[in-house]
Amino acid sequence: HMRGFSLCDGKKTCYVNIDVPDREDLLNELNYCLQHRGSFQKLIMHNAPFDLKVLHKEGCTEVTSQIFCTQTAAHLINENIPNDLKYLAQHILKVSDTLTYAQAERYGYNSPEFIEYATNDAIWTWQLHEYFNRVLYQQKLDKLFYEVEMPFQFVLMDLAINGVQIDDVEIDRLDKIVSKDILDMEFKLRDLAGIKYQTQGNLFIEEMEVLSGTNMRSSQQLVDIIQNRLGLVIEEKTDTGNPSVGKATLLRLKGQHDFIDLLRKYKTATKLSQGFLKPFPGFYDADGRVRGSVNNCIARTGRLSMSKPNNQQLPKLNKEYPIDFRATIIAPEGRSLIVSDYGGQELRVLTQITKDKGLIDAFQNDKDIHLETTNKSFDLGIPDECLYSRHPDHEKIKKENKADRDKTKNCVVFPIIYGTTAYGVSQNLAVSEEVAQGYIDDFLDLYPGVREGIERCSAYLKTHKYVYTLSGRRRRLYDLTPKAYRQAFNFLIQGYSADMIRLAATNVRNAGLAHPEWDMKIVLIVHDEIVVEVNDEYIEEAKAAVKEGMETAVQMCVPLVTEIGVGKKYSEAK
DNA sequence: GGCTGCGAGACTCG
């Protein structure tokens, strides 16, 4: 419920209380100004998606003015400092005394204190714009800001309004299955470890409890059980040097004791239960949708993040414990989900950055980069022509060498874009550091442009203490540790990818606006993936529009391809 | 004895 709004034009400031009998008239007046370009030359807001969402709720659905989000500007200009209005007012505008909303509210909505709080909001936002707008041009961030970020604010507004539809009955069904499985495993794990326990049933027999001093969710207690009761050796260490009972340890100990194997399943089940099935109902809105908050100004690389809940980390189907959580994200009756993601986005961006001839050839002619790297590192002797997907033997050879190819892909090629070292690769592949360095060199010899690209990035960082992406986004790294050089190169890829998805989502939104009959809604963005909801009669048209919007988001030296699926459930459409 | 805050550790995703 909007109580009022404040405005500032640099000369005058006002607070408009709309909790009055002629509320409707005031909102109509505001709506008229927002709809007619020229009433506001520029609409300046701090956290524009929030304000746009509130206006939208009040019926102000069309904003034709140019917009300026001071929070986004602050993030582009310095991604390393907080960007809430209060912090910026204190540190950039040097304002000393600031009230919080809760403090102002206590004085009452008609008090001078509350009105001062409200008008300060507008004054500070105005003043920040004056300063940031200049800096955006000085740092050559204006194009990114006005052409990528500001149009994208409306997508962020849509995401905040839309949310995703949840199948609450299915959540409930899965929750019951998983809860029962967990309880069964609680007993079996104790039996396997030789731990005595008692059971206690309350009124409902299925809600039996295990009474014993041990907690299978405690890492400390698991270390004790595995070492002292099972007599197994834990070699892996946590960051602080303690024995680790994480994935790597359990994978290595797999098959050595039934307890270990069941524990792996137990961990998957408890994560599913405690991380998703139990907390999700707490996020349902009255219409059965979940609206997590989408953060445009948190990740230093320019990526989006989500919280409460984080819909970017919904579990995928796990073969060893197949509970399909993503099947609980659905489309309403008469509608479907379209899920579209970029194929090999990061490697394509790497190609665009480095202009490496081998990578360009690979993407232009469908050559299998992972197989080519595997071929070189493992001396497979595959003829060059068989590395192209058009060759009749390619599929067969790819299958025959699947294990090595997967290893290369996950342990050599991807880690290189994270900047991994020979040590890291050697740990992953359980080989010596020399052998690992050999693999890295093989890749960089195959695609020498990548080595040059990394060196160019490092040299630039060393001189300037920042680097910038193809879209002009900057990352400032003042402490030039080895980690900073890895972050810098990874940022070139991750940061540009993030701006690609912004442009793509804006294209998709515009396509939807041009065809209101489709009723196409963007409901989720997951880094390289866009999920939309659309009326069933227009699936084909919408699919074509999503594909077009994503594939034409930017021009690159290699084609941009999308993988696209349709379904009634999120998991069906992927 | 119970509440709150915080770091460690583990796990989810791209």
Place this chain on the structure above:
DNA sequence: TCACGAGTCTCGCAGCC
């Protein structure tokens, strides 16, 4: 010291009333 970017949950301890 060793692989980039996020968010969230539980445990176990410290400090407080």
